[in-house]
Amino acid sequence: MKLGIMVSEGPYQHQASDSAYNFTKAALEKGHEIFRVFFYHDGVNNATRLTVPPQDDRNVVNRWSELSKQYDLDLVVCIAAAQRRGLLDENEAKRNGKDANNIAEGFRISGLGQLIEAGIQAERLVVFGD
Amino acid sequence: MKLGIMVSEGPYQHQASDSAYNFTKAALEKGHEIFRVFFYHDGVNNATRLTVPPQDDRNVVNRWSELSKQYDLDLVVCIAAAQRRGLLDENEAKRNGKDANNIAEGFRISGLGQLIEAGIQAERLVVFGD
Amino acid sequence: MTLHTVNKSPFEANSLETCLRLARSGHSVLLFEDGVYAASKGTKFEAMLIKAMQNCKVHVLLPDFEARGMKTENLIAGVNTVDYAGFVDLVTESERVQSWL
Amino acid sequence: MTLHTVNKSPFEANSLETCLRLARSGHSVLLFEDGVYAASKGTKFEAMLIKAMQNCKVHVLLPDFEARGMKTENLIAGVNTVDYAGFVDLVTESERVQSWL
Amino acid sequence: MEESGVIKKFLYVNRRAPYGSIYALESLEVVLIGAAFEQDVSLAFIDDGVYQLKKNQATDGIGMKNFSPTYNALGDYDISKIYVDKDSLEERGLTLDDLMNLTWEDENDNYAKKPSISLVNSEELAALMEQQDVVLSF
Amino acid sequence: MEESGVIKKFLYVNRRAPYGSIYALESLEVVLIGAAFEQDVSLAFIDDGVYQLKKNQATDGIGMKNFSPTYNALGDYDISKIYVDKDSLEERGLTLDDLMNLTWEDENDNYAKKPSISLVNSEELAALMEQQDVVLSF
Numbered sequence: 043m044k045l046g047i048m049v050s051e052g053p054y055q056h057q058a059s060d061s062a063y064n065f066t067k068a069a070l071e072k073g074h075e076i077f078r079v080f081f082y083h084d085g086v087n088n089a090t091r092l093t094v095p096p097q098d099d100r101n102v103v104n105r106w107s108e109l110s111k112q113y114d115l116d117l118v119v120c121i122a123a124a125q126r127r128g129l130l131d132e133n134e135a136k137r138n139g140k141d142a143n144n145i146a147e148g149f150r151i152s153g154l155g156q157l158i159e160a161g162i163q164a165e166r167l168v169v170f171g172d
Numbered sequence: 173m174k175l176g177i178m179v180s181e182g183p184y185q186h187q188a189s190d191s192a193y194n195f196t197k198a199a200l201e202k203g204h205e206i207f208r209v210f211f212y213h214d215g216v217n218n219a220t221r222l223t224v225p226p227q228d229d230r231n232v233v234n235r236w237s238e239l240s241k242q243y244d245l246d247l248v249v250c251i252a253a254a255q256r257r258g259l260l261d262e263n264e265a266k267r268n269g270k271d272a273n274n275i276a277e278g279f280r281i282s283g284l285g286q287l288i289e290a291g292i293q294a295e296r297l298v299v300f301g302d
Numbered sequence: 303m304t305l306h307t308v309n310k311s312p313f314e315a316n317s318l319e320t321c322l323r324l325a326r327s328g329h330s331v332l333l334f335e336d337g338v339y340a341a342s343k344g345t346k347f348e349a350m351l352i353k354a355m356q357n358c359k360v361h362v363l364l365p366d367f368e369a370r371g372m373k374t375e376n377l378i379a380g381v382n383t384v385d386y387a388g389f390v391d392l393v394t395e396s397e398r399v400q401s402w403l
Numbered sequence: 404m405t406l407h408t409v410n411k412s413p414f415e416a417n418s419l420e421t422c423l424r425l426a427r428s429g430h431s432v433l434l435f436e437d438g439v440y441a442a443s444k445g446t447k448f449e450a451m452l453i454k455a456m457q458n459c460k461v462h463v464l465l466p467d468f469e470a471r472g473m474k475t476e477n478l479i480a481g482v483n484t485v486d487y488a489g490f491v492d493l494v495t496e497s498e499r500v501q502s503w504l
Numbered sequence: 505m506e507e508s509g510v511i512k513k514f515l516y517v518n519r520r521a522p523y524g525s526i527y528a529l530e531s532l533e534v535v536l537i538g539a540a541f542e543q544d545v546s547l548a549f550i551d552d553g554v555y556q557l558k559k560n561q562a563t564d565g566i567g568m569k570n571f572s573p574t575y576n577a578l579g580d581y582d583i584s585k586i587y588v589d590k591d592s593l594e595e596r597g598l599t600l601d602d603l604m605n606l607t608w609e610d611e612n613d614n615y616a617k618k619p620s621i622s623l624v625n626s627e628e629l630a631a632l633m634e635q636q637d638v639v640l641s642f
Numbered sequence: 643m644e645e646s647g648v649i650k651k652f653l654y655v656n657r658r659a660p661y662g663s664i665y666a667l668e669s670l671e672v673v674l675i676g677a678a679f680e681q682d683v684s685l686a687f688i689d690d691g692v693y694q695l696k697k698n699q700a701t702d703g704i705g706m707k708n709f710s711p712t713y714n715a716l717g718d719y720d721i722s723k724i725y726v727d728k729d730s731l732e733e734r735g736l737t738l739d740d741l742m743n744l745t746w747e748d749e750n751d752n753y754a755k756k757p758s759i760s761l762v763n764s765e766e767l768a769a770l771m772e773q774q775d776v777v778l779s780f
Contacts, residue, residue, distance in 0.1 A: 043394045045393065045394075048640070050403070050527075050642075052182070052214060052217075052257065053256070053257065054256045054257060054664050055213060055257075055663060055664050056662070056663050056664070057309070057335045057336075057662050057663065057704075057706075058309075058335075060705065060706060061334060061335060063705075064365075064386045064704065064705065065386055065389055065390065067386070068386035068387045068389065068390050069390045071387070072387060072390055072391075074390065074394070082530065082534075083185060083530055084182060084185045084214070087182075087217065087257065087258070090258035091258070091270070092258035092259070092260050092265070092273075092274060093255070093256060094255040094256075094258075094264075094268045094270070095255065095256050096255075096256075098707055099256075099706075099707045100705050100706065100707070122226075122530075122533060125223070125224040125225065125226075126183070126184045126223060126224075126225050126226075126229075127182065127183065127184060127185075127217065127220075127223060128217070128221070128222035128224075128233070128274065130222050130224075134224075135222070138224045140221070140222050142222065142272040142274055143222075143272065144222060144258065144272055144274055153537065154533060154534055154537040154538070155537055155538075155541070157534060157640075158514075158534070158538040158541045158543070159541075161514060161538075161543075161637075161638040161640070162510050162512055162541065162543065162638075165394075166393050166394065166396070166398065167399065167638050167639075167640070168393055168401070169399075169401040169403070169639075169640060169641045170309075170401070171309075171401065171403040171641070172309075172403060172663075175495075178778070180504070180665075180780075184526050185525060185526050186524070186525050186526070187410070187436045187437075187524050187566075187568075188410075188436075190566060190567065190568060191410070191435065191436060193567075194466075194487045194566065194567065195487055195491065198486075198487035198488045198490065198491050199491045199494075201488070202491055202492075204491065204495070212668065212672075213664065213665065213668055229568075229569050230567050230569070252668075252671060253668060284671060284672050284675040284676070285676075285678070285679070287672060287676075287778075288672070288675065288676040288679045289679075291650065291652060291775075291776040291778070292648050292650055292679065292681065292776075295495075296494050296495065296499065297500065297776050297778070298494055298500045298502070299500075299502040299504070299777075299778060299779045300410075300502070301410075301504040301779070302410075302504060302525075304633065304634060310662075311659055311662070311690050313417060313689060313690055313733065313734070314416060314417060314658070314659075314689065314690050315415060315416055315417075316416075316551060317519075320550060323626055324550075324626060324629055324630045324633065325630070326630050326631075335661070335662045336659045336661075336662030336663075339659065339690070339693070339734070342734075342735065343735060344734075344735020344736075345733065345734050345735045346734075346735075348735070364703065365702075365703025365704045366661070366703075366704060368700045368701075368703055369660075369661050369700060369701040369703065369704045369706065369708075370659065370660065370661065370693060370699060371693075371697055371698040371700070371710075371740075372696070373698070385703070398637065398638070399639065400517070400633065400639045400641065401639075401641040402641065403519070403641050403642070405771065405772060410524070411524075412521055412524070412552050414551060414552055414596070415520070415521070415551065415552050418657075421657070421688060421689055424729075424764055425688075425764060425767055425768045425771065426768070427768050427769075427772060436523070436524045437524030437525075437552070440552070440555065440596070443596075443597065444597060445596075445597020445598075446595065446596050446597045447595045447596075449597070465565065466564075466565025466566045467523070467565075467566060469562045469563075469565055470522075470523050470561060470562060470563040470565065470566045470568065470570075471521065471522065471523065471555060471558060471561060472555075472558030472559055472560040472561040472562070472572075472602075473558070473560075474560070486565070499774055499775065500777065501655070501771065501777045501779065502777075502779040503657075503779065504657070504779050504780070
């Protein structure tokens with residue numbers, strides 16, 4: 043079945059991103075298709091490549107990047123939410139006159155329409171948040 | 173009177189940072205001393221210079237930077253919380269092999285001891301969070 | 303059939319209460335994250351959950367329950383346990399998922 | 404004297420309830436952010452707040468109350484209003500501040 | 505406008521107060537963007553979510569943008585199905601008169617202005633939810 | 643160890659369950675760092691905070707680090723005043739036996755192991771809070 047996922051909280055502060063990851067991985071391993079994972083609200087903070095979690099803890103960001111690579115997963119970060127919170131890719135940094143960007147591999151920045159499209163295209167949409 | 177402030181949530185998602193800012197500004201305008209503002213948990217996200225909030229909204233990060241400049245305010249970001257969440261200064265980026273940093277003007281990264289010190293040195297400590 | 307997911311402790315937030323008010327007979331409720339506490343025996347919400355189970359099927363995400371120091375013997379009788387794969391099955395078997403954040 | 408601050412709606416979270424259970428006679432309670440809803444007339448928590456006011460002084464941060472569409476006429480009688488400067492005064496006049504997050 | 509060929513029933517569920525957190529505002533942003541997709545959209549306001557529709561919001565004192573006027577624009581986006589949970593409203597000591605007067609223009613009735621908000625009881629709300637294809641929670 | 647000359651009474655108030663959010667873990671990190679400052683430290687566990695001390699936490703299934711063993715180390719940091727709200731514990735159907743057996747060694751009593759956890763009622767907890775100089779809430 044074709045599933046869509048929305049993640050509304052950032053890494054570490056709340057379990058939402060962990061739950062979404064564990065759910066997504068289980069769905070993929072069962073052979074389901076994940077149409078898209080959409081990161082909204084503080085969820086956009088899952089997409090920063092600048093995290094340095096403690097050695098003995100999970101790396102939330104890398105886990106998403108690796109899952110994306112393994113399954114060709116579409117990880118979309120909401121542009122409006124990302125701008126508010128300081129999550130930029132190279133283009134966005136340039137466009138907004140910022141001297142750095144921080145997006146991690148496997149994530150792309152796009153509009154809210156991508157969430158609606160996920161709602162339309164996926165057979166089920168699951169929201170993970172606080 | 174000498175006050176200490178702790179901010180536990182990031183910009184925009186919760187009102188905590190707004191409340192802390194309005195409180196801190198009011199205290200300074202009344203002539204009180206702010207010993208330190210300590211950013212912990214997701215509060216570290218207040219210190220990113222990469223935010224691009226909508227034109228018609230407040231700029232949470234810049235407001236803190238400007239208040240810091242105006243009143244020589246000590247804005248301290250917890251290093252452990254910052255590493256988990258991807259908030260780095262130039263030194264931290266180098267030390268951790270990261271190719272970018274994102275800290276805003278007026279903030280500095282330091283240890284949790286700075287929070288305890290604020291508790292000891294300040295006559296009142298006020299926590300703003302979710 | 304709707305799958306309702308609840309991730310908040312019933313002690314901390316009103317999500318479970320509203321969920322149970324608006325869930326219809328035959329629906330499923332999955333308790334996960336801090337929501338799993340509602341599935342444990344002896345809490346002040348036990349009666350509320352048992353009453354809800356007359357109409358709804360209640361599931362608990364066992365990994366979250368165990369993380370919080372509880373075992374299947376601490377579960378209210380009749381609560382079904384699932385792992386993440388079982389969570390996925392609940393989603394695909396339902397017509398829609400409603401998250402009570 | 405302790406200043407207790409509550410920033411959560413009493414409908415959503417249990418912070419106010421626990422705060423009032425543990426606040427002592429003569430303490431102050433400041434409602435701000437979503438906590439201000441507890442200060443408005445006619446809610447199901449009105450009686451709880453009125454009872455608390457027999458022992459504690461209750462304040463509301465007016466800017467937060469007004470942001471949420473309410474005016475002083477919507478306040479439960481006896482609730483004091485403060486602005487941010489008044490919030491600062493409450494802090495400096497108290498011996499300690501306890502935030503009920 | 506985007507063409508997709510599919511029309512699904514979308515329900516946006518709002519259960520948080522405004523300003524204390526950003527969910528109300530960012531939910532509204534999704535609704536407005538989503539309107540271009542011409543889906544069958546409903547909004548539900550439950551628990552503290554009903555406070556989002558409160559009249560007379562005035563945010564000057566907190567330095568945040570008052571986004572409540574945007575709810576008035578929903579009618580222009582053909583979003584006319586706004587359901588408010590009656591129980592939640594009553595627990596809060598509020599009535600329909602305390603909420604903004606949201607309307608839409610019925611093009612099949614000479615563009616008459618009609619109220620967008622319907623008060624619903626638990627049973628009606630539960631029935632409404634069960635008709636949805638997609639439920640987005642904020 | 644840092645020298646400051648001042649000894650203040652610090653109370654750490656924990657009201658959240660572990661794992662669902664990071665507050666429990668990051669609160670513990672402050673307590674451990676703070677121990678070096680030789681202040682007069684107490685910990686209070688109220689509401690869902692009592693769940694932080696639950697025995698038998700096993701996090702393999704959720705892929706998160708089980709940090710509950712760290713509470714056992716508190717005694718080694720001379721943190722021996724751990725107050726658990728009795729009402730909160732009872733509402734959750736728990737007793738002292740469900741919590742980890744946290745101890746400290748009393749150097750004035752031949753290093754005898756003594757329990758760190760005290761069950762307190764509302765009145766005792768309120769009195770304790772009123773003795774504090776600094777209250778940190780998580």
